[in-house]
Amino acid sequence: MNIQQIGVVGAGQMGAGIAQVCAQAGYQVIMFDLNGEALEKALSGIATSLQRLIKKEKLTIDEMQGCLANISASTELSSMAQADLVIEAASEQESIKQSIFRQLDDICHPDAILATNTSSISITRLAAVTKRPSNVVGMHFMNPVSVMALVEVIRGLQTQDAVFDQVTQVAKEIGKTPVDVKDSPGFVANRILLPMINEGIFCLHEGLAKAEDIDEVMKLGMSHPMGPLALADLIGLDTCLSIMQVLYTSFNDSKYRPCPLLVQMVDAGYLGRKTGRGFYTY
Structure with a gap:
């Protein structure tokens, strides 16, 4: 065709x-x-x-x-x-x-x-x-x-x-x-990317560093063009949560457990750039 x-x-x-x-x-x-x-x-x-x-x-x-x-x-x-x-x-x-x-x-x-x-x-x-x-x-x-x-x-x-x-x-x-x-949950890109973003959110949730500093570590230390928290805001926190939930339920593996802070942010309607507020304010 x-x-x-x-x-x-x-x-x-x-x-x-x-x-x-x-x-x-x-x-x-x-x-x-x-x-x-x-x-x-x-x-x-x-x-x-x-x-x-x-x-x-x-x-x-x-x-x-x-x-x-x-x-x-x-x-x-x-x-x-x-x-x-x-x-x-x-x-x-x-x-x-x-x-x-x-x-x-x-x-x-x-x-x-x-x-x-x-x-x-x-x-x-x-x-x-x-x-x-x-x-x-x-x-x-x-x-x-x-x-x-x-x-x-x-x-x-x-x-x-x-x-x-x-x-x-x-x-x-x-x-x-x-x-x-x-065809596998998260395919390749999000099978790798979303757990990394989720771990960045855990770092914020546990008070290891401020959002800006977590992103700075990944940009300067790993040459990422954008830090994981800023990237989550760009993707949409609701989308990030949905993907993590698919990974968690599909593999039944605790390493894919969504960070409680991510769940709370979505519950609050703080979805990132599209709502004007996520880990940063837009």
């Missing part, structure tokens, strides 16, 4: 970034979200991101206009009907993603590929709620999507090789580096 139109479900930070890089590569993109304000914010954010590229002389005004012209927005999930590839980028909650996949399965044409940007949830289980499990695959982008090169391409148990190959090719065409990863 020749992939020409790409659907993106979810207009949050990740969905907007995915829509942008796909549109920049010349694909027709339809971005869906139930919240019209979220769509407006996403389109505005994409325009701002493209303007930054113009200032850095990495993009021309004509290219920016072409990219924006490639993106349309809708508050109706039925808008995904003509998409050849749909990339789901909704909240990191399995029940929400399963509901979306059931609906997409009924809406999309039979040959359409359904991909998920999940950062930890089983591709195999998401595929199983559809009547096209062989056409379901994982495409885990990194945040921020417009900057980070990696895409983990994850096969479910049912994913056919042709679908994996097509999605891998799309990842290359949008300027990303695809890496073949098996």
